[in-house]
Structure formats: C-alpha cells, structure tokens
Amino acid sequence: MQIFTKPNYNFIKWRWHAIALSLVVIAAGLLFMWSKGGMPLGIDFKGGTIIIFKFENAVHEDDVRAALDKMPGEKVVQQYGAASAREILVRLPQNVQQEEGGLLDRDVKAATAALEQSSLGKFEVIGTEVVGPVIGAQLQRKGLLATLFSILGITAYIAFRFRPSFAIGAIVATFHDILVTLAFLAFFGYDLSLNVVAAILTITGYSVNDTIVIFDRVRENFRSMRRDSLEHVVNVGVNQTLGRTIITAGATLLSVVALYLFGGEVLKGFAFTMIVGIISGTYSTIFIAAAVAIILSRQREQAKVPAAEAPAGGARKPKNGKNRAS
Amino acid sequence: MDKNLRWRALAILAVVAISIWGFYPPQKKVRLGLDLQGGVHLVLRVQTDDALRLDTETTMEQLREAVEAKGLINVTFAGVDPTRFKVDGVPQGQDAAFREAAAEVETRFNRESGTGGSYSFVMKPNMIVQLREDAVEQALQTIERRVNELGVAEPIVARTGAAGDQIMVQLPGVANPQRAKDIIRSTALLELKLVEDGPASTKEQLLQARGGVMPGNMDVVPGVSDTGAPGDRAETVYYLVRKVAVVTGRDLRNAKPSLDETNRPAVSFSLNTDGARKFGKATGENIGRRLAIILDGRVQSAPVIEGRIFDEGRISGTFTQQEVQDLSLILRSGALPASLTYLEERTVGPSLGADSIRSGVTAALGGLLLVVIFLLIYYKLSGVNAIAAMVINLIVLLAMMSYLDATMTLPGIAGFILTIGMGVDSNVLIFERIKEELAAQKGVKQAIAAGFDRVFLTILDTHVASLISAAFLFQFGTGPIRGFATTLSIGLLSNVFTSVFVSRTLFELVLSRRRAATLSI
Numbered sequence: 033m034q035i036f037t038k039p040n041y042n043f044i045k046w047r048w049h050a051i052a053l054s055l056v057v058i059a060a061g062l063l064f065m066w067s068k069g070g071m072p073l074g075i076d077f078k079g080g081t082i083i084i085f086k087f088e089n090a091v092h093e094d095d096v097r098a099a100l101d102k103m104p105g106e107k108v109v110q111q112y113g114a115a116s117a118r119e120i121l122v123r124l125p126q127n128v129q130q131e132e133g134g135l136l137d138r139d140v141k142a143a144t145a146a147l148e149q150s151s152l153g154k155f156e157v158i159g160t161e162v163v164g165p166v167i168g169a170q171l172q173r174k175g176l177l178a179t180l181f182s183i184l185g186i187t188a189y190i191a192f193r194f195r196p197s198f199a200i201g202a203i204v205a206t207f208h209d210i211l212v213t214l215a216f217l218a219f220f221g222y223d224l225s226l227n228v229v230a231a232i233l234t235i236t237g238y239s240v241n242d243t244i245v246i247f248d249r250v251r252e253n254f255r256s257m258r259r260d261s262l263e264h265v266v267n268v269g270v271n272q273t274l275g276r277t278i279i280t281a282g283a284t285l286l287s288v289v290a291l292y293l294f295g296g297e298v299l300k301g302f303a304f305t306m307i308v309g310i311i312s313g314t315y316s317t318i319f320i321a322a323a324v325a326i327i328l329s330r331q332r333e334q335a336k337v338p339a340a341e342a343p344a345g346g347a348r349k350p351k352n353g354k355n356r357a358s
Numbered sequence: 359m360d361k362n363l364r365w366r367a368l369a370i371l372a373v374v375a376i377s378i379w380g381f382y383p384p385q386k387k388v389r390l391g392l393d394l395q396g397g398v399h400l401v402l403r404v405q406t407d408d409a410l411r412l413d414t415e416t417t418m419e420q421l422r423e424a425v426e427a428k429g430l431i432n433v434t435f436a437g438v439d440p441t442r443f444k445v446d447g448v449p450q451g452q453d454a455a456f457r458e459a460a461a462e463v464e465t466r467f468n469r470e471s472g473t474g475g476s477y478s479f480v481m482k483p484n485m486i487v488q489l490r491e492d493a494v495e496q497a498l499q500t501i502e503r504r505v506n507e508l509g510v511a512e513p514i515v516a517r518t519g520a521a522g523d524q525i526m527v528q529l530p531g532v533a534n535p536q537r538a539k540d541i542i543r544s545t546a547l548l549e550l551k552l553v554e555d556g557p558a559s560t561k562e563q564l565l566q567a568r569g570g571v572m573p574g575n576m577d578v579v580p581g582v583s584d585t586g587a588p589g590d591r592a593e594t595v596y597y598l599v600r601k602v603a604v605v606t607g608r609d610l611r612n613a614k615p616s617l618d619e620t621n622r623p624a625v626s627f628s629l630n631t632d633g634a635r636k637f638g639k640a641t642g643e644n645i646g647r648r649l650a651i652i653l654d655g656r657v658q659s660a661p662v663i664e665g666r667i668f669d670e671g672r673i674s675g676t677f678t679q680q681e682v683q684d685l686s687l688i689l690r691s692g693a694l695p696a697s698l699t700y701l702e703e704r705t706v707g708p709s710l711g712a713d714s715i716r717s718g719v720t721a722a723l724g725g726l727l728l729v730v731i732f733l734l735i736y737y738k739l740s741g742v743n744a745i746a747a748m749v750i751n752l753i754v755l756l757a758m759m760s761y762l763d764a765t766m767t768l769p770g771i772a773g774f775i776l777t778i779g780m781g782v783d784s785n786v787l788i789f790e791r792i793k794e795e796l797a798a799q800k801g802v803k804q805a806i807a808a809g810f811d812r813v814f815l816t817i818l819d820t821h822v823a824s825l826i827s828a829a830f831l832f833q834f835g836t837g838p839i840r841g842f843a844t845t846l847s848i849g850l851l852s853n854v855f856t857s858v859f860v861s862r863t864l865f866e867l868v869l870s871r872r873r874a875a876t877l878s879i
Contacts, residue, residue, distance in 0.1 A: 086709070113713070117713075158707035158709055162700075166403070167702040174836070185827070185830060186826050190823070230769060230831060230835065230839045233831050234776060234827070240820075241820040241823060244820050244823060248819060272794070273790075275790050279790070280787075284783070286732060287725030287726075287775045288776075290721050290724035294724050295721040295771075296713060296714055296716075296717030298714060298768055299721070302772055
C-alpha cells in the first residue's frame, strides 16, 4: 500500500504563504493570551490548591460552588473524570499568608469544612495538591530552563551534524511549534502545567526528528544532484520523505489520541498538547524548516557573490562526508 | 541459515528471555510512583535562621557571663537579627577588659566597634554557612528517623532546592497524611526546668513578688492547669522557671507510651548516663519543689519532686492515646534543630492512583492496538515484523525500568506510548526506504540491505536529538516528569536496538528460508 506514489508537490513554492499562515495563527494566539492577561498558569507554576472530592451521591458542580461561596478568590469547580465517578475538582487560588507557620493546607481544611456543613451528603477527599509560591517560582524557572537548554542542545547537535543554516531552520520550526501549541492551549482553555511542559518538550524532540529526516535526505541528494538549484534539491527531499512524514505522524497521532481518550483526567492536557504539537510539527517540517533553511542559505550566497575568494563558511556546497560516517 | 544470522537470532531470544525474567511479575518488580500507588509528597523548608538565632543568643549569654565575671556592670546586651547582637554601655577605660572577655566569642563572631562603648558582633560568614548546613542535615536525619518509625515502606527523604534548605519527603501508601505531616513537622523540644514560682493565672502576678522585674536568669512559660480530662480546654496558667534547663530532649535515651497514676495516657522516658547524672543532682537538691516539663515552649505538667530521681521520668497531661504514641515517637527521634514550613504538599488517595493505573494501561493498550492494526493494513506481512520489533522494545523497556529501579509514573506510561510511536517511526523510515529501493528495481535482499544501511544514520540522528531533550527534562524535572524522561530515554535507546538490529534479523531470517522474488510490504 502506498499513500503517495512518486509525490512531486512544489512545497517550496508555497513557503511565503505558509510562513504568513503560521504568523497569523501565532499572532492570534499571542493576542488572545494578552487579552487574558498572559498564558494561564496551572498551580504547579502559580501556586494554589487543588482538592478532588468523591461524593457518595451525585452532586451538581453549581451546588459545590455555592457551598464554597465564602472562600475568597476565584474558584474553579468542575467534574473530574466521568460523571458516573461523582468526583469533583476544586481549584483555589494562592492565599497570601501561606508558608507562614505551616498553614499551607489551610484552604484544604477550610473547603472540606465548608462542604461538611453543606447538605451535599457524604464525601471523601481522594487527592490534594497544594503548591506554595516558593515552589511555584522554582518550578517555573526549572520548566523554562529545561525548554531553553533542550532547544540549545538540539541546535548545537544539528549545527554539528548538518550546516548552521539548517540548524536555524530546525530551531525556527521548533519555536513555531511551541508557539502554535501554546496558542491552541490558550484557545481551548488549558492551563500550563508541568505535564504540558513535558509534552511541549517531547514535541520539540518530535518536530526536530521530522526535520532531521528531511535534512538527512537533502544532504544525501546534494551528492547526486549537484547541478540542481537548492530549492529543487530541498523540494525533492521533502517529497521523498513525504510518505514517511505523514505515516509516522498518523501512527503517533493514533497512540496519542488513545491517550487523550483513555488516559484519564490527569493526562488530558498532556495528550491535547501532543495532538496539537504533532500536527503542527508535521506542518512545520514540510513548510517551515526547509523554507527557512533555503532563505538563510540564499542570503549567505548572495552576500558572498562579490567576494568569491572568501573562504567557504556555511556554503551551499555540501561538506563531503566529513561529518558523516557513510 | 548462515552462522552469523543464527547467532544474532539467538542473541535476540536471549535478550527477550532475560528481559521477561527481569520484570516478571511486574507488580513486584516495577516500582510505582506516588501518582499511581497513592501517597504523600511533601517539600519542606528548614528555617535555618532559627538555628542561627539560637547560636547567636547562646553566644550572647556566654559573653554576658564572661563580662559579669570581669566585674563590669551596667553593660546591656541585645539581639539584632539572627546573626548579630549588640553590646552597649561598656565603661570608658574598661575596653581592654571587655575585649579580653570577648576573646573567645571572637573566634566565631566579628567584632565591630561603635561609639561610646558600644560594640556589635556579627557571625562570621563561614560559621553561617556551616550552621545552616548542619541544621538542614540534622533536620534531614531527624525526619528520616521519624518517617522510619511511622513504618512506611520505601520512603524517600532527600534534600532539594537550589539553596539546599529544602527537604523532600515521599511516603507511598500512607493512610493518614495529616498525622504523618504533623509528626514530621513537630519541633518536639523537650525541656525540664525548675519552677521558681507559679502556677499563676497572669504573668504580672508572678512578677509582682519580684518588684515587677524579670530576673535575668528566669523566664515565664505558659501551660495548662493539669487537672482536666483528655481533650478538655483547660485555662492557661503561667510558671516562672529557671532559664537553664535541668535536662533536655538531647539527654533522652528512650520514650514510650504509658499511663500516669490516674490511668491517663502519658509518656515515660528514660535518660542517658549524662542526663541521669544531671537529673539526679538537680532532683536531689530540690525535693519539694516543682519541676516543669516543657514541650515546645508550653508547660505540659509541673509535678512536685518527691525524691531523688535518676534516669526515669514521665510526661503527663491531657493527652489522648494517639497523641501519646506520636509524642513518644517524636521524642525518640530527637528534636528538630529549626522549625519547618511546608512549601508543597500533594496527596493522592489509593483509589485515585488505581484509577490512574487503569486509565494509563487502557490508553497504552488502546494505542498499541490501533498502531498494530495500522501496521498490518499498511505494511501487510512486513507489518508483523515491525510489531515484533515494537513488542520486544516494550519488553526490554520494562526490564530496564525494573533493573534500574526506575519509578513508573502516569507520565511515564505516556512515555511508553510515545516509545511505541518512536518505534513505528523508525520502522516506517526503513520500510519506506525499502519500498523506494524495490521501486528502483533492486532485488529483495539488496533492497532490504540498502534500506537498513541508508536509514541507520537518520535513525541515529533523530534518537540523539530526542535523547538531548529527554536528558534536560530529567535534569530539571521533578517527580512524575522524571518518570516520563526516564521511560522515554530508555525507550529511545532500546528502540535503536530493536528497530535496527531485531527488525533486520527478522527480515533476513524469513528470507534465508526461501528465495523471495517479492516482498509483502
């Protein structure tokens, strides 16, 4: 079976359209986040309290919200998991006096007491999470560092294995995927949690994978297609790997969709991030990474024309097997 | 079958057999994270300033004694902050005598001279570092002892945080998180001090007999009148006690629950040799006076000393049975050098953990099933090959997890699912290349060889790139995320083995039996 028999689409021709589309999506996402006062952060990063109650009888979210009316700040009360589980998640904001004298779990106790006094029947606290501001700030820093360092590490690796302009192409594609994913997370009302950051980092790896596969092919083609233009060589590479790109994305998407559907409430955000990221990653591999690499290579080329004698650095000619074992 | 191929097939069988033996039965061999088995995750900060303040105050008292011994009068002492205290009113011409008295203090504090006979003493920076370090280390050991006494299986107590003053505690499967939290955090500073006066219902009453001035060597400590029944809200009373304790928690040898003479729950303790000597002397000299038993700055009881006691004592008060048990546990494990505050607490009930396992496993199996169907439809018989490689990959991954004693978390299960994806990716890369080579009119054997050879570097590149991001995820991640990074990294490594070595060997095994003209791919 074959999805594409000898595909020959001119992807490179569409590069400016693709870049424009991506910019629109990213700009819309940033605007949306800005209008909401920044990317919504989960309690991992912002601090706060989450309590999961399991009720003996079915209760309505609004009743729980009403019972907690006296608690200060903006509360989130929502169904946790399937309705038949009768589990309710309550999220409370950071309270300022926390961390003085071990009062961290004050809100848990207050909320539990408030529900006990209501007429919602018997319940059980099956899970709590309380994150103080110190840990929140710490986790924020760690998440940011992990993301930055892994992008730096991957860039260095690609620059070492391929050429610098390719590394920049891969990195632009990676940032593209991160921004698009954040935009969709904001559109669909997901908070940024530790799990989501882990998913974003995984996408980084995934998107770079795709890009590397194409670059590898392009590098191989340079040897057999020396006379062709850069655009053509890259375009052939993208087409040759198109089947693989789509199939892999499809297969991975299958397993991530299974995660989204069956993985439970905890992994919902993670799975959603992966779904968006895989789609965006496939798109950016085909349309963005190679295009940026070409644009950058081209500019260097032009800059070099007057000084033809200048030593070749990041030149268009492939490095013959120096970095490659085969 | 050529010999080389036979050895490769045997090697694969051996790896599979060892792996299965390695993780079977998974319930026992694979360690589950807190999010899957339920439990408590706590991060505490050691308030190391407490330890500094204590040292500064003790040093200040030492200096006061030394200065008074030199006959200097009207010199005042005051603590400024945890690492600094001030001395005022050293008479002119007595500077030399004062400095002589301060000589010993100056080994640990820097002296700064002010105007008019005032000095301030600041703790030396290396002392500060040392004291903070000691406080955290001592707190860590105390918490470890307490957690062990709680009887939790496989607890984790470790230092975390950039500043090194945080302690992470993980208690899998704890039934009563609140009790565990209270026990860990109790300072449990036990002091036995001689009572000079009291009990009285106000502080002022106690000081009236002394002209309203607190003597320098005494303190007022609150307590409850020890007549109530367990749980009673008795009124607060005050005792005037000697500042210097007869014995403290450091002198304890053991503590255990018992009953007092009216059959109320109490804690019996015994003292070590040094403590017993001090205790015997003090009780022998003070028969008929009261002795205050002070816990964390509150008098629990103040019994009258009826005779000389050496190494046994009892703390009675209005305790419940549970409180008595916890108190003996805490006293046995020693006092904390500084107070603790909670920075983060996460509890997962066992039912929630079981739910997570169920949904995680369902998702993994569902994903696997979908991918298997897809591979069979798209690659036909060669798909079987890819599936075999994928299943071996998962087996090796599980075995490595249990071998490395890595923790399986819910995000870790997600890592499993992504490993399935990565495995498919490698196989797709190889198969697509083989298809291309077949289309270029190559023989089946050559096409397979070329497919694997050409794609090997690509697979290496993609895996190294993913490993780089997994490594940073592990470095900066915490708890469940680390589980994810671990699974993903191991999965990536074993995938290089299965998708390249195992898959190729399977192809060649099939082809060695018959000369194929076509390939089902």
